[in-house]
Structures are given as structure tokens and as C-alpha cells.
Amino acid sequence: MSTTIQISQPAAESLARWRALSDEQKRAARLAVVVDRVAASMAMENEPVSDAGIQQAKQAGV
Template structure:
């Protein structure tokens, strides 16, 4: 059984850009999302999150 999913032109363009990235670029993008989610979670708990910490975490993967 085959299922065809139709997506918008903008979604197709976004998917093409993602697929064109190198594995390193994809890894960095995924890491940035994780850091952003952690920072958002910390902010919701009223924990201090500095811009410097966010930048360092994105650069070092920590």
C-alpha cells in the first residue's frame, strides 16, 4: 500500500534546503533546537539563562 502526501510549495522548498545541507549543518541545526528548547524550559521555570550561555552551548554542544 502506497500513500502519497501532498505538501505546500514552501514546505517542499524547505525540505529541499534541509536535504541539501551537509550532515554537519544538520547536526548544528538539531543542536540549536535542543539548546533553544532547554533555554525556553529554564525560562519558564524562572531560572536565569544568559545569552552567553546559549551561544556557548550552541557552539560547543554542551
């Protein structure tokens, strides 16, 4: 039994761009998402993080 999944053209293009990235570029993108999520979570707890702090964390790869 075979199932074919069809994705939209924009999704296919986005996936192709992701696959074309180097391992280091993918790692940096994943870390940036983590930093953004932690900053958003802290803001919800009334513990805001400065924009400079967010940028510093992204650049450091924390």
C-alpha cells in the same frame, strides 16, 4: 493501496534545503534547537540563562 501526500511549495522548498545540508550542518541545527528548548524550559522555571550562555552552548555543541 497507494497514498500520495501533497505538501505545499514552501514546505517542499524547506525540505529540499534541509536535505541539501551536510551531516555536520544538520547536527548543528538539531543541537541549536535542543539548546533553545532547554533555555526556554529553564526560563519557565525562573532559572533564566544569559544570551551569552546560550550562544556558548550552541558554539560548543552541547
